[in-house]
Amino acid sequence: xxxxxxxxxxxxxxxxxxxxxxxxxxxxxxxxxxxxxxxxxxxxxxxxxxxxxxxxxx
Amino acid sequence: xxxxxxxxxxxxxxxxxxxxxxxxxxxxxxxxxxxxxxxxxxxxxxxxxxxxxxxxxxxxxxxxxxxxxxxxxxxxxxxxxxxxxxxxxxxxxxxxxxxxxxxxxxxxxxxxxxxxxxxxxxxxxxxxxxxxxxxxxxxxxxxxxxxxxxxxxxxxxxxxxxxxxxx
Ligand SMILES: [Cu+2]
Numbered sequence: 001x002x003x004x005x006x007x008x009x010x011x012x013x014x015x016x017x018x019x020x021x022x023x024x025x026x027x028x029x030x031x032x033x034x035x036x037x038x039x040x041x042x043x044x045x046x047x048x049x050x051x052x053x054x055x056x057x058x
Numbered sequence: 059x060x061x062x063x064x065x066x067x068x069x070x071x072x073x074x075x076x077x078x079x080x081x082x083x084x085x086x087x088x089x090x091x092x093x094x095x096x097x098x099x100x101x102x103x104x105x106x107x108x109x110x111x112x113x114x115x116x117x118x119x120x121x122x123x124x125x126x127x128x129x130x131x132x133x134x135x136x137x138x139x140x141x142x143x144x145x146x147x148x149x150x151x152x153x154x155x156x157x158x159x160x161x162x163x164x165x166x167x168x169x170x171x172x173x174x175x176x177x178x179x180x181x182x183x184x185x186x187x188x189x190x191x192x193x194x195x196x197x198x199x200x201x202x203x204x205x206x207x208x209x210x211x212x213x214x215x216x217x218x219x220x221x222x223x224x225x
Contacts, residue, residue: 018060027064034071045082050090054168054192057091058151058183 095172099153099179107131107157112179118144130154132161132174134201137194137209144186144211145219151183162197165211173198189215 061069086092107113116138118128126148131138133156144150154163154174161174165184172180174196196207 018062021062023064030068034075037075041079041082045086049169050086050092052167052169054165054170054184054186055090056093056095056170056172056182057149057185058093058181 092169093183095180095182097178099155099181101177102155102179104155104157104176107155112153113155118142118150122149124148126150128152130163132156132163132196132207134158135196135203135207137163137196137207141191141210141212142194143219144213145216146186146189146213147216149183149185151181154180154182159200160198161200161207162195164195164197166193166195168192171197186211186213189213 102110102113112129113131116129116131118126118139121127124145124147126144128142128144128150130142130152132154152163152170154172155178156174156176158176160176162172163174163180164171168184170182170184172182174180190213192211192213194209194211196204200207
């Protein structure tokens with residue numbers, strides 16, 4: 001455990017410009033969500049819906 | 059305006075996703091030929107179905123080479139005719155209406171599914187390939203006997219089928 005004084009001494013301020021801020025974790029998380037979304041879309045429409053024979057055609 | 063590169067990726071991918079959804083549905087409607095249930099079936103006097111040329115006698119009728127029309131009444135708490143007999147390898151158009159309250163018509167486990175509204179004729183066309191039997195359930199709460207309201211569609215081998223419906 002650190003006491004308050006240590007923390008104050010170690011604080012450094014790092015300036016990031018707009019383009020230097022890269023939230024890679026967020027990017028990865030959203031990429032994973034996106035892949036799940038795509039897989040569910042394909043499964044739901046092409047497998048579950050179109051494959052569920054007797055479809056209304058008129 | 060300064061847009062972060064990750065944000066640009068997201069914008070492009072999100073637009074592609076929407077375009078993808080729309081083209082999927084378009085593909086289903088054009089290439090696969092999936093149709094929506096609409097008001098094409100017209101209307102009918104719900105309190106005088108017995109005088110209606112289409113519904114006075116619920117039945118399956120041959121209208122073309124492999125084309126049939128089924129006139130079905132959904133009422134508390136049965137489907138008439140029951141079973142609905144159709145031949146294999148046929149195209150069947152169901153015309154369904156109700157003399158009392160709103161019912162549902164779902165060929166169980168398939169996409170053939172519509173509401174049945176008194177005064178309104180629901181029209182759905184379906185292709186039957188192999189012989190077999192399907193259940194029909196009412197999926198709109200229609201009264202105390204709703205949970206018992208069921209029917210069936212029997213798809214008979216072509217050589218065993220005789221038009222006329224009920225036996
Ligand atoms: Cu019902």
